Amino acid sequence: MPKLDDVARAAGVSKATASRALSGAAGVSPATRAKVQHAADDLGFRASGAARRLATGLTRTIGVLTPSVDRWYFGSVLHGIAHAADAHEHDVLLYDLGAFGRGGHEKFERFMRRGEVDGLVTITWSLVGGDLSRLAELGIPVATVGEPTPHSRSFCLDDSAAGEQAAEHLVRLGHRDLLHLSSETEVQPIDASSSDRRKRAFERVSARHGLRLRPVIVTPTSLEGSHLAAREILARRDRPTGIVASTDEVALGVLLAAHHLGIRVPEELSVIGVDDVPTAAAFGLTTIRQDPAQHGEDVVAWIMSALAQHPHGQPDTEPDRSHTSYAPVLVIRSSTAPPREPRG
Amino acid sequence: MPKLDDVARAAGVSKATASRALSGAAGVSPATRAKVQHAADDLGFRASGAARRLATGLTRTIGVLTPSVDRWYFGSVLHGIAHAADAHEHDVLLYDLGAFGRGGHEKFERFMRRGEVDGLVTITWSLVGGDLSRLAELGIPVATVGEPTPHSRSFCLDDSAAGEQAAEHLVRLGHRDLLHLSSETEVQPIDASSSDRRKRAFERVSARHGLRLRPVIVTPTSLEGSHLAAREILARRDRPTGIVASTDEVALGVLLAAHHLGIRVPEELSVIGVDDVPTAAAFGLTTIRQDPAQHGEDVVAWIMSALAQHPHGQPDTEPDRSHTSYAPVLVIRSSTAPPREPRG
């Protein structure tokens, strides 16, 4: 493995000059730069990352703390992050924390002990408030996606607006008897979870239009969980005419339950979700779309700009803790329609 | 940030001794070790990874090259890798290559230029043969999951057995008229893709039992894609009594198509997939199970053992290029049953 010294010698210059030429620093004559570049290419020179890190203190790496990688939301955010990081020639160090209480905290401690990154993004639910505030000690740009939080810069769908839009869509179609179905948040979120915010939005719409008051149902977080819960709800003769689900996964469970019970959608039941997962289209699910990969790209863009302003750690000025809220988009498919005339 | 020197001074020993005490190296008196440990804890000392890397040449990082993170198979493998790497106190550097032709190759080049890792796992389809063989130049343990390949150590479901088991299950139930539906592989795989191997297995079973010969259908890789294709197939009066899908995603598309056409499953149509994705259970899909997270854990275990044997790069001996094949497991649910008596 050739090193800078070899390149310098081959080009007939000093290590200092070789370094400057290769890094693109100003103050190197074009001729010298070309000579060095040529030598480097010839030898197949690759600078040692470790040496550079030690000398500059910069890792060119951004860390990602996530509670999961094998679910749509997290995978999509991660995809966006990886893509954007790559565009900036940065690496992605992945910490798959898993849910808390299942070893997540230990992994977090390991990260704090070991992780050397220039910037950090934590995806919702990977951390609780106490840990999030410890992140500030790191002295690097930190951002959260999936949760508006006062602890750091954050990026997230406007859950309230999403919840309202979903309910309002059904109200506009003529529904007066809706039920809200959400799934549990596995980890205690920082403040209210996105489910909570969507649920509250639903309640506001309910109150605003004087809809029938029904208890909000919370199901286990899986298609199977919402399927079973929906089956019970829909089997009652007194079932609602529409269901507002907190996520597409929950909504899909409802669709499945309706299918098993022989309830036609949307003729006899309207269903709306949030997310627009890839399978939603195939199922004709009306939903509120969000684009987590975009959030991932944006969070990296922010980190890069923060890094550009303060190459070495946080300045004395207050860190940026603003929040970016994404507007939800209603996607109408075939799972929603006006309710049937009252039965009887 | 305290450094080793500070710890040494606080403990009243030399840097050398402090280093040895902290690293757990042999030849340090218990009393000294305790003293140093205490000082380190007191100061909140964290060794600089960059300095350690530079001194030892070890990164304590394993790289992952994957074509995707937001799909079940890849996400699951990644989850297993992250979990196992963490248990070994190693970090995971993620390279989300995306499909080739869409910038994947460029990202690969960047990895080759920059990625400094102790071991590497490439997940199927992220690389073509030529690139895979270049990986050998890295001089680090390399393994592939999802594809048996002569280029490196590899881990993969026994696709042939999976394909056979799926078809044999339906044959045992009495089916004589089956159709095989598979989805495209987005990237040119190293040898035959897993879809190909499953398809060929299906053909062997067909031949063995003298089943009706039907053309194999290939659909775009998405639920929507298989749904549409299945709709066309099932709408024909001459449709098969059972469908062997190359993956659960494809199988789910078939289920959806059957639902839309009013074809009852399993009474009028049997459907079987491969994977056992989380949604399969909710849909009552009979399938051939595989556990990608386990593959991820195993691949890391192998890398760790390879690293333990040859801490610094490959030895002169031939690298291990053996293959681990996982036995498929038939999971019978409610999407398969004996065919109805011949219609008419």
Next chain:
DNA sequence: CTGAAAGCGCTTACAG
């Protein structure tokens, strides 16, 4: 069992 010293491979003031 412990220490002084060299070395890992870069970058960056400081001079010129």
Next chain:
DNA sequence: CTGAAAGCGCTTACAG
């Protein structure tokens, strides 16, 4: 525009 030298913070023979 270029070079000599110090320094980043560890580890590891080599002596003792």
